[in-house]
Amino acid sequence: MSHYLTFLAETATIVVAILIVAGGIAAIALSKRKPAATGQVQVTDLRRQIEQSAAHIEALRLDKKAHKAHQKALKKAHKAQRKDTEKCTYLLDFKGDIRASAVSALREEITAILQVAQPGDAVLIRLESGGGMVNTYGLAAAQLLRLRAAKIHCTVLVDAVAASGGYMMAVTADRIVASPFALLGSIGVVAQIPNFHRWLQDRHIDFEQFTAGKYKRTVTLFGENTETGRAKLREELEETHALFREFVERYRPQLDLEKVATGEAWLGSKALELGLVDQLATSDEIIVDAAQNGKLLQISYQRPKNLSQKLGLAAQRGWDNFWFR
Incomplete structure (x- = not known):
């Protein structure tokens, strides 16, 4: 029974992903045929x-x-x-x-x-x-x-x-x-990314990614993440947090950022x-x-939204709910 439930969960995940991608592709195809309403x-x-x-x-x-x-x-x-x-x-x-x-x-x-x-x-x-x-x-x-x-x-x-x-x-x-x-x-920055590398390995599925540029891709959904990639992502998050702090300080200088910019x-x-x-x-x-x-x-x-825009919004909401909720 546990194996069967796991199979159902995996199948449902794949079906949801396919529907989201299909909806997005359909939305893009339809949007090219008809200009957006003013x-x-x-x-x-x-x-x-x-x-x-x-x-x-x-x-x-x-x-x-x-x-x-x-x-x-x-x-x-x-x-x-x-x-x-x-x-x-x-x-x-x-x-x-x-x-x-x-x-x-x-x-x-x-x-x-x-x-x-x-x-x-x-x-x-x-x-x-x-x-x-x-x-x-x-x-x-x-x-x-x-x-x-x-x-x-x-x-x-x-x-x-x-x-x-x-x-x-x-x-x-x-x-x-x-x-x-x-x-x-x-007042903080967060990045959370699921990684399916071990899941793919267990099913003998290879994932190949080709990049040009040392930091073109630091962490990935499907590949094996490295400590170098993780460190680079943390560095980028710290830089973004510093910019966020500066922005807040510019418009609310009365704030004690050491107290409130902790996330x-x-x-x-x-x-x-x-x-x-x-x-x-x-x-x-x-x-x-x-x-x-x-x-x-x-x-x-x-x-006013046409059919393609409605499909695109539905696909976007589904994607957001799947990864960010």
Whole structure:
């Protein structure tokens, strides 16, 4: 029975791998036949949504006379508010995966904001990410730095997690606000790679790899890893960690990096104590406050997905879940 279960597990692994590869190949083939659809920036007036929700509740809570008086008072307040030049706050959402795929939408959203933003305007970013690939999260952080360069005040809101690459993005903001039990930090670098060399040997399967360049491939999935290769990978991880530390120090110089750049992550209250965040609050509190003090527009970039893109995304998610979960 144990041999049979092992056989089933191995077969399932191979089938999953074949399906992932087949899905990816199909996605690539189909994408070459049809160009990607052009996306569009969508804008939602969140202040109006909040007011409409409140008005609906008030209509049910108050009697007819009291509700009429309340509506009259609201109209008067809005009229007075419109006489002044209102600042506008733009809300963006970034939910990061291992590849920071949402950066493709983020760059479009920030470009749109930079075309219309006025002095005094601000940006809120609801950020949720446990980190991932260094280069793609570096690009995401660079997109947020465009707001800093344009002198647009940016606040990052963390309700659940901003760790590793997610925290790299967060430090570019002028202010970081986290909920009390959000997880923040993880200023470190990790690489974990399964190795099937012994499994292949047991089945008398040879794996051959040809490279040019001493360190073209340091460690491998299927070949026999050497101490030299492992040492080179550790060296590269240390170099990346040093760059990460420098980046964090540039934008949050008040941090004691010897304490916080250890790869650990902390809950919101401890993160506040260490200086990783500036305030404890939920994103809802900050968003409602922004709606009460000016216009609040949610900006999102949407691109319709054809069949090939859906297959490609499914294959990518399957691969990520197989190796990184």
